[in-house]
Amino acid sequence: xxxxxxxxxxxxxxxxxxxxxxxxxxxxxxxxxxxxxxxxxxxxxxxxxxxxxxxxxxxxxxxxxxxxxxxxxxxxxxxxxxxxxxxxxxxxxxxxxxxxxxxxxxxxxxxxxxxxxxxxxxxxxxxxxxxxxxxxxxxxxxxxxxxxxxxxxxxxxxxxxxxxxxxxxxxxxxxxxxxxxxxxxxxxxxxxxxxxxxxxxxxxxxxxxxxxxxxxxxxxxxxxxxxxxxxxxxxxxxxxxxxxxxxxxxxxxxxxxxxxxxxxxxxxxxxxxxxxxxxxxxxxxxxxxxxxxxxxxxxxxxxxxxxxxxxxxxxxxxxxxxxxxxxxxxx
Amino acid sequence: xxxxxxxxxxxxxxxxxxxxxxxxxxxxxxxxxxxxxxxxxxxxxxxxxxxxxxxxxxxxxxxxxxxxxxxxxxxxxxxxxxxxxxxxxxxxxxxxxxxxxxxxxxxxxxxxxxxxxxxxxxxxxxxxxxxxxxxxxxxxxxxxxxxxxxxxxxxxxxxxxxxxxxxxxxxxxxxxxxxxxxxxxxxxxxxxxxxxxxxxxxxxxxxxxxxxxxxxxxxxxxxxxxxxxxxxxxxxxxxxxxxxxxxxxxxxxxxxxxxxxxxxxxxxxxxxxxxxxxxxxxxxxxxxxxxxxxxxxxxxxxxxxxxxxxxxxxxxxxxxxxxxxxxxxxx
Numbered sequence: 001x002x003x004x005x006x007x008x009x010x011x012x013x014x015x016x017x018x019x020x021x022x023x024x025x026x027x028x029x030x031x032x033x034x035x036x037x038x039x040x041x042x043x044x045x046x047x048x049x050x051x052x053x054x055x056x057x058x059x060x061x062x063x064x065x066x067x068x069x070x071x072x073x074x075x076x077x078x079x080x081x082x083x084x085x086x087x088x089x090x091x092x093x094x095x096x097x098x099x100x101x102x103x104x105x106x107x108x109x110x111x112x113x114x115x116x117x118x119x120x121x122x123x124x125x126x127x128x129x130x131x132x133x134x135x136x137x138x139x140x141x142x143x144x145x146x147x148x149x150x151x152x153x154x155x156x157x158x159x160x161x162x163x164x165x166x167x168x169x170x171x172x173x174x175x176x177x178x179x180x181x182x183x184x185x186x187x188x189x190x191x192x193x194x195x196x197x198x199x200x201x202x203x204x205x206x207x208x209x210x211x212x213x214x215x216x217x218x219x220x221x222x223x224x225x226x227x228x229x230x231x232x233x234x235x236x237x238x239x240x241x242x243x244x245x246x247x248x249x250x251x252x253x254x255x256x257x258x259x260x261x262x263x264x265x266x267x268x269x270x271x272x273x274x275x276x277x278x279x280x281x282x283x284x285x286x287x288x289x290x291x292x293x294x295x296x297x298x299x300x301x302x303x304x305x306x307x308x309x310x311x312x313x314x315x316x317x318x319x320x321x322x323x324x325x326x327x328x329x330x331x
Numbered sequence: 332x333x334x335x336x337x338x339x340x341x342x343x344x345x346x347x348x349x350x351x352x353x354x355x356x357x358x359x360x361x362x363x364x365x366x367x368x369x370x371x372x373x374x375x376x377x378x379x380x381x382x383x384x385x386x387x388x389x390x391x392x393x394x395x396x397x398x399x400x401x402x403x404x405x406x407x408x409x410x411x412x413x414x415x416x417x418x419x420x421x422x423x424x425x426x427x428x429x430x431x432x433x434x435x436x437x438x439x440x441x442x443x444x445x446x447x448x449x450x451x452x453x454x455x456x457x458x459x460x461x462x463x464x465x466x467x468x469x470x471x472x473x474x475x476x477x478x479x480x481x482x483x484x485x486x487x488x489x490x491x492x493x494x495x496x497x498x499x500x501x502x503x504x505x506x507x508x509x510x511x512x513x514x515x516x517x518x519x520x521x522x523x524x525x526x527x528x529x530x531x532x533x534x535x536x537x538x539x540x541x542x543x544x545x546x547x548x549x550x551x552x553x554x555x556x557x558x559x560x561x562x563x564x565x566x567x568x569x570x571x572x573x574x575x576x577x578x579x580x581x582x583x584x585x586x587x588x589x590x591x592x593x594x595x596x597x598x599x600x601x602x603x604x605x606x607x608x609x610x611x612x613x614x615x616x617x618x619x620x621x622x623x624x625x626x627x628x629x630x631x632x633x634x635x636x637x638x639x640x641x642x643x644x645x646x647x648x649x650x651x652x653x654x655x656x657x658x659x660x661x662x
Contacts, residue, residue, distance in 0.1 A: 024596050028476045092442045101642075103661050128662045132470075132603075135646045137661045139463075142622045142649035145359045189608070264614035265355050271608040272463075277520070278359075283595035284474075291473045309647075311657050316642035318473035326642050328436050330468045331461045 007033040008297045009069045011080050013084065015039055015046055017252070018097065019074035021286025024048055025033055029290060031320045033066055037331035065091055069300075070254045070293040073097070073284075082107060089114040089122040089307070093300050099128040101259055104130070114308035118323065121300040123308045126292040127285040128276055129153070130172075133258045135273040140260025144270055147262020148177075148193045152201060156254025156281065164229045165206055170189035170214030173242060175207045175249045191261050191269035205234040207249055209242045242302070291318045338570045340400045340438055341621075342392070342423075344415065346370055346377055348583070349428065350405035351615025354380055360621060362651045366399055396422055400631075401624040404428070405617075413438060420445040420453040420638070424631050426623045428458040428616055435461070443638035452631040454639045457623040458616040459607055460484070464589045466641055467605040471591025475601055478593020479524045483511035483532060487585025487612060495560045497578040498555050501545030503575060506580045509537045511587065522592050522600035535566040538580055540573045585612035622649045 010026055012019050025049065026034045030128045036054040039046050043055040056064070071088055073096040075081055081098045089111050090092055098107050104125055115122040125131065137149050151257070153322050154177065161176035184201050206223060210216060217241055225233045240248075255276040264270055278284045292310070295317035299308065318327055341357055343350050344444045346368050349619040358381065367385040370377050387395070402419055404427040406412055412429045419425055420442050429438050435456055446453040456462065456631050460482070485508065492507035515532050518525045537554060543548060547570055555566045586607040595601055609615045617629075623641070626648035628638065646659055 021595065028595075097374050101662065104662050105655070108658055117589075125662055132474075134662045136658055138646050138650050139622075141661070142414075142625075142651075143618050165348075189612075191608075264352065264359075264618050265612060266611040268614050270615050271606075272609060273604075273606040273608075275604040275606065277522075278601050279522075279599040279606075280595060280601070283599050284601050287474050287595050287601075291470075294473075309658055309662055311647035311654065311662070314643050315469045315473075315644045316640075319469050320473075323642065324436070327640055328471055330472070331432070331435050331456055331465045331624055331640055331642070 007031055008294060009033055009035045009067060010293055011035050011064070011071045012037045012074055013053075013058075013061075013071055013088070014080065015041075016074060017282035018286055018289075019052055020049055021280070021283040022072050022074060022289055023053060024283065025287045025290040029098075029294075032290065032294070033040045035064070061088075062091060064183050068092060069297050070094060072289050072293055074289075082110070082220070085122065085124065086110040086114040088116040090276075091120070093121045093296050095123045095126050095289050095296055097131075097289060098125045099127060103128065109309050115306050119295050119305050119307065120231065121305050123292050123310070125309055126289050126317050128278075128288060129256070130165040131274065131285075131310055132274070133256070136258040136272075138258070138311060140258065140262075140272050143272065144260055144262025144264070146264075147260055147270075150188045150196070150259045150261070151256065152185055152188075152259075153256040154178035154180050154202065154254065156256070156278070157249075157252050158296075159205075159252075161204065161229055164225060165208060168219060168226075170211050170219045170222075172209045172211040172214075173245050174206060174208040175245070175250055176207075179203045185257065185259075187258050188261060189271060189273065191271050198232045199234060200302070204230055204233045204234060206235065206237045207240050208237055208240055208247060209245050211290055224264050236262060240306070251279065252281045254278050254284075294318060294320065338362055340364055340366045340398060340626060341624055342366050342395070342402045343368045343573055344389075344392075344419070345405040345411065346372075346379070346386075347405060348613035348619075349617055351380055351618055352611070352614040353403050353405060354384060355614065356618045356621040360651065362627075363621070363625070366395070368478060370451060382526070392419075393422060396475060400628050401425060403620050403624055404475045405620075416453065416455065417441040417445040419451040419521050419540070420451055420505070421453065424452045424627050426454045426457050426627055428462075428620060429456045430461055432461065438640050439481065439640070445581055446637050452627050452636050452637050452639065454623050454627050454641070456640055458619050459609075462616075462619050462641055463589070463605070463607070467556060467589040467591070467603075471589065471593075471603050474603065475591055475593025475595070477595075478591055478601075481519045481527070481532075482587065483516055483519075483590075483593070484587040485509035485511050485533065485585065487587070487609070488580075488583050489585075490583075492537075492560055495557060496539060496554060499550060499557075501542050501550045501553075503540045503542040503545075505537060505539040506576070508538075510534045510536055516588065516590075519590050519592060520604065522602050522603060524592050526575045529563045532566060533564060533618050535561055535564045537566065537568045538570055538571050540576050541570055582610065583612045585609050585615075625649060625651065 071094040165174040220237045258274045260272045402425040496505040551568045589605045592602045626644045
């Protein structure tokens with residue numbers, strides 16, 4: 001691959017935390033230009049972080065087809081992406097961060113059908129999990145076939161679990177942190193390949209603001225017993241004020257580890273670990289989406305159309321540098 | 332990519348630590364078969380770890396051309412690979428572990444010329460550094476363009492530095508361990524992006540057996556003052572007996588970290604770390620070579636000939652699983 005002569009033109013679809021992160025990431029990548037943000041809201045009401053960023057109505061997207069190289073879809077996996085990604089892949093190259101693991105094969109098939117028909121390149125499920133963590137699961141298994149893979153998440157704020165807390169009657173606000181159990185991490189790092197239950201791998205820590213007159217103990221019981229979300233974990237509930245919630249828990253840190261532990265001979269244990277420590281989960285996810293948008297643009301230029309995932313992208317395609325520069329500077 | 336129907340036929344070129352590691356790794360990958368070891372020694376004198384492994388004279392290699400899918404070159408970067416890789420790439424798909432960083436562009440050009448002419452696929456510089464660490468340097472930079480990359484090695488046995496010690500007059504035997512400085516690692520992990528001198532990043536620890544009548548202090552002075560190898564480091568020299576050297580320092584552990592620390596916005600630091608903790612450096616390098624041999628075989632089948640590096644290989648090509656299985660199980 002050679003370095004780009006003209007910048008890659010990116011369109012942002014949807015402007016929440018992820019869209020804002022993509023806007024910030026494009027500003028840090030000189031080989032890209034943000035053509036515009038497309039929104040279903042009234043464009044005049046949307047205030048981008050960078051005052052100069054154009055905002056357009058979603059309706060105008062198709063008319064801008066010739067001015068866009070890659071779309072970055074910044075909507076949610078539940079309602080937005082399953083509908084938007086196949087629809088838009090018929091006309092545009094795109095990247096999304098679809099993260100409902102169980103529904104990835106279905107989403108892939110829908111997007112692939114549209115991208116094959118439209119001769120576009122669409123990469124789904126970019127981010128860190130799915131995404132960077134997935135790559136490390138595949139490579140760990142390929143390098144150490146006689147081994148076991150462990151994924152730990154956190155310490156970090158889980159959006160899904162925080163939403164679940166906030167739906168509990170008597171809760172006025174709250175957040176939930178997923179915390180890896182240090183003893184389990186240490187055991188895995190030692191190379192012994194332990195069998196670990198759900199409860200042994202992570203704990204859950206909740207910071208909750210009670211609604212006026214709510215019964216704290218009843219709220220606690222409802223949270224810790226919530227099926228799937230909390231009942232299989234050791235969960236701690238802290239009751240705090242609305243002021244403390246706003247002051248101490250407004251950030252969205254996250255991270256975690258993928259560890260592959262295996263043997264290359266009976267005597268030799270080998271441990272491979274990939275670790276993320278993120279001050280902002282959405283901003284890091286956005287940075288991944290932007291790097292994969294560069295790869296999508298290049299794959300399309302190479303005639304590789306259809307639906308792709310991070311497993312289909314060679315590392316060199318993510319970098320703005322030429323293959324020769326990468327070999328000389330970073331190999 | 333689809334799963335293989337017939338096993339990938341591998342030939343090993345050279346049978347030292349790396350060749351033995353490749354032999355062990357192939358036994359752990361059911362989609363591969365070891366066709367034979369090729370040696371410049373008398374084949375009847377070479378005893379493979381698995382009694383059933385065929386051993387052939389190097390002279391017979393070209394006659395076996397139709398029975399081999401990929402060669403794995405297990406010689407050294409100083410004398411063997413610069414000559415062997417271009418010579419063999421004219422006829423065979425191959426993987427090597429060429430690790431003289433400064434001479435990679437030259438080696439690439441030589442191998443590429445031969446592979447283009449022979450319509451073969453040759454991947455150079457696979458292993459962990461160059462190799463896995465290189466991939467993490469490229470991806471770290473691509474995901475966090477506003478950042479800094481740090482590579483630490485160890486704690487591990489350095490073959491080059493051990494050789495240097497053994498050339499010192501008065502030394503009967505010895506090994507050298509490269510040790511990352513914990514304070515430096517901690518500072519980098521915190522996300523502050525320190526500027527670190529060579530001395531601040533690693534220390535060097537030597538275990539030396541003196542020759543009879545040698546002057547310990549003179550030997551110590553010669554070692555710690557050796558240009559490039561030791562003079563820029565804080566070096567400790569321990570004098571031990573030949574028995575202790577054999578008993579305690581026969582293994583070849585190694586490892587290290589690649590850390591990318593960057594900002595996605597002024598307030599948000601993000602830290603990505605890739606870490607290896609290896610009981611056996613050559614066995615892990617061998618496992619990487621074997622996984623890349625699988626990818627080389629597939630690239631050749633896809634018609635992608637010429638010289639490649641790890642930067643050109645999509646993660647999915649390393650796995651024996653189909654793309655659909657990878658998406659379903661590991662994404």
